[in-house]
Amino acid sequence: xxxxxxxxxxxxxxxxxxxxxxxxxxxxxxxxxxxxxxxxxxxxxxxxxxxxxxxxxxxxxxxxxxxxxxxxxxxxxxxxxxxxxxxxxxxxxxxxxxxxxxxxxxxxxxxxxxxxxxxxxxxxxxxxxxxxxxxxxxxxxxxxxxxxxxxxxxxxxxxxxxxxxxxxxxxxxxxxxxxxxxxxxxxxxxxxxxx
Numbered sequence: 001x002x003x004x005x006x007x008x009x010x011x012x013x014x015x016x017x018x019x020x021x022x023x024x025x026x027x028x029x030x031x032x033x034x035x036x037x038x039x040x041x042x043x044x045x046x047x048x049x050x051x052x053x054x055x056x057x058x059x060x061x062x063x064x065x066x067x068x069x070x071x072x073x074x075x076x077x078x079x080x081x082x083x084x085x086x087x088x089x090x091x092x093x094x095x096x097x098x099x100x101x102x103x104x105x106x107x108x109x110x111x112x113x114x115x116x117x118x119x120x121x122x123x124x125x126x127x128x129x130x131x132x133x134x135x136x137x138x139x140x141x142x143x144x145x146x147x148x149x150x151x152x153x154x155x156x157x158x159x160x161x162x163x164x165x166x167x168x169x170x171x172x173x174x175x176x177x178x179x180x181x182x183x184x185x186x187x188x189x190x191x192x193x194x195x
Contacts, residue, residue, distance in 0.1 A: 031184035
């Protein structure tokens with residue numbers, strides 16, 4: 001599928017992505033700009049039927065001004081109305097379609113300090129366990145009413161892409177401990193089409 005879309009990734013990179021997702025639901029893909037980190041995730045998800053159109057894939061560009069989890073988990077307006085974040089929306093979608101994989105891609109996730117906006121999610125990841133044959137976790141939004149609380153479902157995969165340069169923040173050991181990491185640093189210029 002990926003080759004038919006005109007992209008060239010090694011079998012090793014595709015297998016590593018698949019195995020990393022199966023082993024842990026959180027994967028970080030690092031490397032220099034232009035190595036196809038974002039695209040491989042998008043094409044991998046599409047190849048198994050997860051697209052933005054059907055709500056099973058969501059690309060979220062991380063902004064440098066993220067200093068808390070409100071963009072991911074949600075927040076309460078002054079009027080009292082609760083606004084779901086990108087992650088809670090995806091969790092609800094994944095819970096409604098438990099037989100289908102869902103992917104949330106945090107693009108350039110280290111433009112902001114990951115510990116500031118992702119610490120709640122990292123803590124909940126450590127609480128994952130099997131209950132009645134289903135993978136579940138602690139509540140990701142415990143401050144909400146009981147019927148609005150959500151946990152990380154087993155069919156949701158979180159992926160982050162990172163560029164390692166002077167514009168980004170380093171990762172703490174807490175983040176790296178909870179993720180499988182893949183490096184995309186090799187560029188094969190021989191595979192470029194002749195022009």
